Amino acid sequence: MGTSIRLIFWENSETTLVGSAFPTYLKAVCPTTDLYSPNSTYQGNLQHLLSSLYSKAKYGTGFFNTSCGSFPDTVYGSFLCRGDVSADVCLDCVETASREIIIRCPNQKGAITWYDECQLHYSSQSFFSVDADHPVFSLHNENNISNPDQFSRVLNEAMTSLVSQVAFDPSRHMFATKEVNITAYQTLYVLGQCTLDLSGSSCYSCLLNSVAYLPTCCDGKIGGRVLRASCNVRYELYLFYTRSAIAPTPSAIPHPTVRTTDEGKDGLSFSTTLAIVVPTALAVVVILSLCYILLTRKAIKKENHVGNESQPVGSLQFDLDTIRAATDNFADANKIDEGGYGTVYKGILSNGEEISVKRLLGDSGEIAEAFKKEVFLMAKLQHRNLQRLLGFCSGGGERMLIYEFVSNDCLDSLLFDPENRAQLDWPMRLKIIEGIARGLLYLHDDAPLRIIHCDLKVSNILLDGKMNAKISNFGMAIGWVDDQTLVNPHRIAGTYGHFAPECVMHGQFSSQSDVYSFGVLLLEIGVAREMNEDAADRPSMASVVLMLSSDPSTLLMPRSLPPSVPHRAEPQRTAGELEPSARELGEYNAEIISIDEVTFSELSPR
Known part of the structure; x- marks a missing residue:
């Protein structure tokens, strides 16, 4: 019997790395311990297979299976997109799944991954046209239904009807949805789908087994789903699929028959006929022209989309x-x-x-x-x-x-070195600052997935041969949607002195967190100094009062700082301790950061 994996969707332990603009990752399962060797024939066949699946997804079929290579290195693979998603969404999902599955299941000879919009499966053993009973896992909404008995009865009736439609109605292409009113104010939405290589009886059996598992995983819950390699079912109390994409094709509408007769007899006169036919013909021409324009634009957009795709899967690893x-x-x-x-x-x-x-x-x-x-x-x-x-x-x-x-290394290697700093005149520093700003603008507003970098500092700015700035090191970055603020009080990661206050005090992250770090970076580029963390270099308040009350001409010149202020010694951490402890953060928050390099000017009028 196959291994069941039970997960809670809204508290999934797997980290979703992308926002709503990207496919929604659900789960990846690596069911075998059989590994392929790097640079082996099997790896080459797998890369070719994944590229082939991605290429076939461009045609908008929604499902495809194929194999690559010969025994014993044959790789079998397939993808299935949810029946209501558009061709572009399907293409994006298959591309993402093809790229990520070899990362989530490295060197595995078999794996399957599910997203909200698609699933992708490959194996060293053929699984085509097979109703596999494993792997299987479930997701459910944490909220409970208020009327469980009535809800269970309606759900069973809806699922029973749905299963038959998916398995035995050829026009459905093994995908169907159904809506049932539970009360005057509550509607149940259900969905079922099988891979298109299954027979009707195999699809029916797979869906029945999935429906039978719902009471085990999701009893009394307002939403849930069961996903298998060959089929899946889902129910919710909200509309989670696209109606327009799955609406049945309307039957042909009969055209009215126009009977021409002589003037004065029963029927339509010639002038009346012209008044009907000519506008109708013009309307048809206009509609056909609009359809042609829209289809042309869509084709161009899709061609541009494909042309701008990231590197093929095979070239990434x-x-x-x-x-x-x-x-x-x-x-x-x-x-x-x-x-x-x-x-x-x-x-x-x-x-x-x-x-x-x-x-x-x-x-x-x-x-x-x-x-x-x-x-x-x-x-x-x-x-x-x-x-x-x-x-x-x-x-x-x-x-x-x-x-x-990048040939010129990190910005800090030039900025904080007294000899190399001469290369950074003011026009060059302005060019670097503008480059960093443009990179941040892209991350925050123009990237396919909007990104908060979370660790912007001079050591993460690289300079190429033409001194163009390049933002690097995205290990702490997070994706976000629109203008939302992400709250995580346990995630305090970054560099001392570059934290935004809301990150340190409340664990709140937004694009403005990067803006704060950008401001600190501007100061460091401007004065060619790191943030001053040595308390011994700060004047006492008595000295400050004396400076303010003294004649400027009597003040001593400020002490010059070393070319680069050494970093404060940090506590040793193990490889897993990437973030400072609460005690360390408390000590950091208590510090007062200042720069004890001041300038003065004659205040008397000239």
């Missing part, structure tokens, strides 16, 4: 041997940066392309989550002021992100 060769087996001579997250190496691919390899350290859940998040977010982002993600490498105990190589 690098095998470990390729990265080892590019970095000379991670030689120290190729090391360009190092921190608590890991090490960055310069590499050169076999085609001569220079790359930057971020090799993450540790194997904690937080490291894994940050890795997945950065891949998911950056794969969709394309802007001249963002460091471009080329791909990733996962396997053999390694997690690595592959980026374009």
